[in-house]
Amino acid sequence: MFKKTIQQVALLGAAASFALSSLAACAPQAGLLPGAPGFNTLQPGRLTALSQTRSGKKWTIALYLAGDNNLYSAGLDDINEMEAGLAKNPQAAELIDVIVLFDGLPQGDSKIYRIRPDANGYDQNIVSEVIDDRGAVIPMDTKEVDTGNPEVLHRFMDYLTRNHAAQYNSFSIWNHGDGIFRGNPGQDPSQGGSSFFQSVAGGEQRVQGLSSQAFASDDNGGELHLKDLNPGLALATRNLGRPLDIFGFDTCLMQYVETAYQLRGQANILVASEELEPGDGWDYHAYLGTIAQNPNMNPVQVAAMMVDTYGASYRPGGSQRGRDITLSALDINKMMNTLVPSINRLGAELQAALPAEKPAIDAARNATQGFYNRDSADLGDFIKQLSSRTQNPGLQAAIAGVDQAIKQTVINETHYGAPARATGMQMYFPRASMGFNRRYEDASQVNYAETRVWGDFLKAFTSR
Missing domain, CATH: 3.40.50.11970 (Rossmann fold)
Incomplete structure (x- = not known):
């Protein structure tokens, strides 16, 4: 059953007011x-x-x-x-x-x-x-x-x-x-x-x-x-x-x-x-x-x-x-303990594999489940796409680590319709042709930038 249409005017001021004692907000510690x-x-x-x-x-x-x-x-x-x-x-x-x-x-x-x-x-x-x-x-x-x-x-x-x-x-x-x-x-x-x-x-x-x-x-x-x-x-x-x-x-x-x-x-x-x-x-x-x-x-x-x-x-x-x-x-907490370190390893292996593995990485990225923001990609689907396109032992080991960490991090996920291969999380991951957004290096805006490894890979990937 579809939702009812809301009559906005009828709702304005509809609630009764009850006074509750409260403390004024204080300055941050x-x-x-x-x-x-x-x-x-x-x-x-x-x-x-x-x-x-x-x-x-x-x-x-x-x-x-x-x-x-x-x-x-x-x-x-x-x-x-x-x-x-x-x-x-x-x-x-x-x-x-x-x-x-x-x-x-x-x-x-x-x-x-x-x-x-x-x-x-x-x-x-x-x-x-x-x-x-x-x-x-x-x-x-x-x-x-x-x-x-x-x-x-x-x-x-x-x-x-x-x-x-x-x-x-x-x-x-x-x-x-x-x-x-x-x-x-x-x-x-x-x-x-x-x-x-x-x-x-x-x-x-x-x-x-x-x-x-x-x-x-x-x-x-x-x-x-x-x-x-x-x-x-x-x-x-x-x-x-x-x-x-x-x-x-x-x-x-x-x-x-x-x-x-x-x-x-x-x-x-x-x-x-x-x-x-x-x-x-x-x-x-x-x-x-x-x-x-x-x-x-x-x-x-x-x-x-x-x-x-x-x-x-x-x-x-x-x-x-x-x-x-x-x-x-x-x-x-599990993401911090397992997934972030495994992404760091993957980023390091990806950068080390350039330029030899650039075609495989590029093809995997282009095949990965995407969303409305085109400069991002589903992490779990990316490693699946990459695994089928490379025999590099370092990359395969890093992929296995990320896969295991995702399973530990995702409590539950649901998807329906077009995002059929969504696995529960995406990352900033521009295609090679899109270029690198320098805001991703500013840890005061996006704290993840302080990890550096993934960002370093992306800069190399989009510049070669």
């Missing part, structure tokens, strides 16, 4: 903000652990819903999905906090919602409470935030983890997404690269291109980039005394090895999509409904379930419209 590459690595000895006392909740599930753009009605719809999901077990509200920072198209409509079960199920009315944060996140005079301003993200993450910490904590960003770089080099504007939506059979895809933002774009403000995540995550890590259990992107194109690396030490699991997401995004009805019925699920179980409910919602008989989907959950 010294030593936890960007500096040298690797600044976001967890340092337990420096944590103040402001939220060691728990709320008694099993889960806090938070969403940064940046809807001040053409996704506005979809954002309202997803709040209704959340309310309907919690209604599958209304008593679960005692064990689960679902907190949403919402900003829509109208000026002055920014709110922090505590999602409540809707006894009427999925409908057009928002019944959730509006939290009075007393200006900690939303200015008391304007009632309007710019979700593309990094300071808003940081204030919300600080406020959230000070006041709504639970045994398990999940934080996701809802909006458009454009990968690890702004824009899409190589995308032909005539193919829809500058549009937010691309029409497809059975629905629309969220699309951004040459003139687009990275993620969390605000039509009346700015945009966010990878580097903007870390100060807010540092505050959350400090307040919780440990990393977030799950960090998610309900956006297009954010499931990269590089994205997961950016979150190291500050989140344990990344849930995101390699490919474009359909306009309907995640299935919050099924996602929150499953947690409501099973509030004792652990983070690995929840992350795997997020992937499963998303995939099921777009397959034949599912509740949402769209096609050509991917979603995966990655264990960031």
Whole structure:
């Protein structure tokens, strides 16, 4: 059953307001903000652990819903999905906090919602409470935030983890997404690269291109980039005394090895999509409904379930419209311990094999599963393509190492439609003819650049 059309005007101001005591956001702790590459690595000895006392909740599930753009009605719809999901077990509200920072198209409509079960199920009315944060996140005079301003993200993450910490904590960003770089080099504007939506059979895809933002774009403000995540995550890590259990992107194109690396030490699991997401995004009805019925699920179980409910919602008989989907959950700690070292070895072997193996590498890259961002490629499919094209013993050994590490890192993945060979993660990997983007060398923007080995291979590969 397709989603109902949302009547936006009827929803404005529909929620009742409940005042909750809160602490104003404080300045970030010294030593936890960007500096040298690797600044976001967890340092337990420096944590103040402001939220060691728990709320008694099993889960806090938070969403940064940046809807001040053409996704506005979809954002309202997803709040209704959340309310309907919690209604599958209304008593679960005692064990689960679902907190949403919402900003829509109208000026002055920014709110922090505590999602409540809707006894009427999925409908057009928002019944959730509006939290009075007393200006900690939303200015008391304007009632309007710019979700593309990094300071808003940081204030919300600080406020959230000070006041709504639970045994398990999940934080996701809802909006458009454009990968690890702004824009899409190589995308032909005539193919829809500058549009937010691309029409497809059975629905629309969220699309951004040459003139687009990275993620969390605000039509009346700015945009966010990878580097903007870390100060807010540092505050959350400090307040919780440990990393977030799950960090998610309900956006297009954010499931990269590089994205997961950016979150190291500050989140344990990344849930995101390699490919474009359909306009309907995640299935919050099924996602929150499953947690409501099973509030004792652990983070690995929840992350795997997020992937499963998303995939099921777009397959034949599912509740949402769209096609050509991917979603995966990655264990960031296992990635750091096994996958990153194995990619380093592969990068070194690839560079050493040039120029003799250039034809095989080039052919493998050109045959690899790709996505909307043409300068990236699915890592698991690339090593499969390369393995069938080379007899080089060093490369074969490195390929085996990466393959084993991927199996350990990917908690769960789903794909349907065109990305038939997706394996759960992509990397920046331009074709030889595309050239090398020098931004990939800037570790202050993309932390993965500090590993150097993969970037050194790419520079050699694209210059010969």
